[in-house]
Amino acid sequence: MPTADTILLLVLQIGLILGLSRVASFLFLRVRQPQVMGEMIAGIMLGPSLFGWLFPAQFAGVFPASSIAYLNTLSQVGVILFLFLIGLELDPKLLRKRGRSAFVISQASIAIPFLLGMGVAAFLYPRLFGQMHHVRFITAALFMGAAMSITAFPVLARILTERNLHRTQVGTLAITCAAVNDVTAWCILALVIAIARAKGVAPGMLTAGYALIYVLAMFFVVRPFLRRLQLIYDRSNHLSQNLLAIILILVLASSLVTESIGIHALFGAFLMGAIMPKGTRFVHALGEKLEDFTVVFLLPIFFAYTGLQTQIGLLNHWSLWGYTLLVILAACGGKFGGATLAAGLCGVGWRESSAIGVLMNTRGLMELVILNVGRDLGVIPNSVFAMMVIMAIVTTAMTSPLLHWIYPEAEMEALRQAAQTGRKPFTVLLPVALPASGGPLARMAILLAPAADSAKRLLALHLQRPSDRDAYSAGFSESVARNSESLEAVLAAAQPSGTPTEAISFVSRDVPSDIARVARVRACDLILMGFHKPVFGQAILGGTVHRVLTSSDTDVAIFVDRFAAESRESKRESKTLLVPYLKGKHDRLALDFAGRIARNSGASLTVMHIVAPKRHDPQSVLHARTIVERTFSDPTQPTPVEFQVIEDPSPVEAVIQNARRFDLVVIGVEEQWGMASHLFGWRPERIARETEASLLIVRKFTGPQVPAAPGAAVEPAPAAPLA
16 A cells, blocks of 8 residues: 655655656757657656666665556556547548548558568567567567557647648548558557457457447447437536536446456447547536646656656677667558558559658557556566567657658748749738737738839748647647638738738747748848737847847837727828838838838828937938938829927936837837847837837848758648638
8 A cells, every 4th residue: 555655755856857758849840840750769868768777776765666567557647548539539521521532541550560570470479579478479479460550640640730731632541541550450450459368269359249239339339328418518518517427437448448358448438439429518628627647747657657667788699789770660661651652553643652651650658558568468478578669669769850851841822922923012921829910910910011003912831839738639620720710800901901811820839930931031121020029028129029120130010009909990000101221221111111002092191310419410410311212212102201300308208208109119120219129128128118109119130141041841832812
């Protein structure tokens, strides 16, 4: 029985596991690897392969053998809930859309690695299974084949979402193949477990009969009952604790039945999730309730338990590492080769087929689940277990880099359009985070075109940071729905003017870098961003805005809309413009942009040149006036402008006081205005904080155009414009 010291030790272990798991996940996300990779590596680091190797005494104190059973119990509960969530994600509608191709590709990506896995088992059995006399060759071969055949459905879905491939032919086909693959692989695994546990032909046939009765009962008894639970939820629109308790009891009962009849508890949890009603708010609410606790608390414990059982030190001879390489090659060759060839024969292009093959080769957490099942059953020795864990890590880690290499997505559509039409349209990139900012940004972007009748184009970009919930699920459809609301606001605002507008949305781990990359690859002339109150500091030109300003290879403008909260009917328009001018390069861009706004909207324009009292140079004032007149002297586009000279010892104070008479202030990012951007934005910017008018803060790009590095992770192909 656990004692107080045992509980204290367990709390210490869990705290260590969760802390290292979060840190490793963050680090791996920064290098564009799935979160599960960090958690898998964290589990290995806590085991005898690293912690126990470097600090054996401390390892024995933190993870004594007597405490491992408690971690195992918690990890098994976590895996049961996780397999239930995986079943929830399976949607039969995917199979209906691409039934034949998905079936052929998924079965080929199972059959070929399954056969190769059996071949590897035939090679390893006489060499590594000598101490396991109770394991028959057929059992070991079938298990190795099943372990080679699995695909990590959640990791694959996450990669597709981040690469914005989930709505493409490759994405929909890959996610469907992975779903079919998982169902088939789990059925095969259930058969292998039944064979491994059976003591003869008669018990095996009895297990098969019980399994058939169980499956029929789940579909024809439990499934109708679940529909009734859904009706209860629909009436109340709330997932009560009673409903959640009933679902959990059913999951545990299903797991108990499958464990009792000789299959495995995990198969019962998986099937329970698979028969749940699909595409309903009931399932979504249920997933939200369970995912956070399962993913954040229980699954890291499973990874740690797996790491504690993984002894890479057992591979202490070059021949054993050679066997490990054989396992990796067989796994990659079977999955990648089988899926790629099958997709090509189904009429899919070879680049897309290769991408599907790479995605299907992802194994991740699902592989570790199967390996732990085999180890608990005593089907594989510890050395083979370590080899297979390494194979799972390698195949998961290689997916993202290979996908970037095989399936590059940088499309220079803007340049192609320019070549076809003979003139490049003025292209503005509008990163939008909230629906409320989409309309004002679109209207301002249209006013910033060189002329009202000039060719122009808007790119509405919505970047969503990776959701913790998406780390182990394929819930990208909800993310797309959330994105649509922000993008539709831009499209609706641009529609009256007939300005071509394209909507782009994808998941981003580094929002400022992706904004700059989209602008560079799509040859944008301007990035126009909105402003949201910073969490830290008082400046608006810090954090994300600062990184966009300093990393973008194009002009950047930040629009601070003081009247965003007003209704559309009463909202003030920018009829009077003010440009504070000190002759800096950013101020000159402010002059240019203010002139465009005035010409396209009919607003009045005032340029205010501020000089020190009694100490200013008349030649300096004359030079400033000459630049202003030259800027607005185009006879084809006359722009009336009023030039004022203001004497004030404080340029910042002069702007704040005079801006009260204007609707919009267009100002450059000049140090004299106190507007220089800083990463953390601790210094308050008085003009931005105290000016009552709206602000358009502009930065002129003067550096060289930096081309995208070959093979770099560029932004995903744009989504189709929303209707």
